[in-house]
Amino acid sequence: MLSLKDAGTFxxxxxxxxxxxxxxxxxxxxKLEQKTEFDLEAWVMVPGKTPYTxxxxxxxxxxxxxxxxxxxxxxxxxxxxxxxxxxxxGKEIRLRIKREVLETIDEYGEDMEGAVKWIRSKxxxxxxxxxx
Ligand SMILES: [Zn+2]
Numbered sequence: 001m002l003s004l005k006d007a008g009t010f011x012x013x014x015x016x017x018x019x020x021x022x023x024x025x026x027x028x029x030x031k032l033e034q035k036t037e038f039d040l041e042a043w044v045m046v047p048g049k050t051p052y053t054x055x056x057x058x059x060x061x062x063x064x065x066x067x068x069x070x071x072x073x074x075x076x077x078x079x080x081x082x083x084x085x086x087x088x089x090g091k092e093i094r095l096r097i098k099r100e101v102l103e104t105i106d107e108y109g110e111d112m113e114g115a116v117k118w119i120r121s122k123x124x125x126x127x128x129x130x131x132x
Pocket of ligand 1: 011013015017018051054
């Protein structure tokens with residue numbers, strides 16, 4: 001798995017939505033006991049525009065669900081939800097970004113570093129509503 005810093009290099013900047021996607025992928029990889037790069041499939045359901053779609057790159061860098069392998073799907077949706085499935089075990093997990101998190105990121109505006117710092121200071125359960 002790439003480090004968050006490497007994800008920032010891949011993406012071009014280390015922003016809050018990239019960070020959120022990265023964290024979701026780390027959690028899903030552990031929780032769904034990923035063993036190979038082909039185990040997981042991801043559905044990223046966010047509004048189809050930046051900065052929200054930056055989540056997609058974060059998910060790719062930490063979950064090994066990639067556009068190249070076809071095991072990530074980007075769905076234009078107001079849901080702000082990421083779903084992961086382990087195709088071998090059938091287990092699924094959904095992470096829905098909390099409304100207040102989206103609002104706080106908005107308040108940081110151009111201060112990406114500040115927003116990322118704030119996100120990283122939070123427990124995963126404070127960022128996402130997690131449905132197993
Ligand atoms: Zn971005």
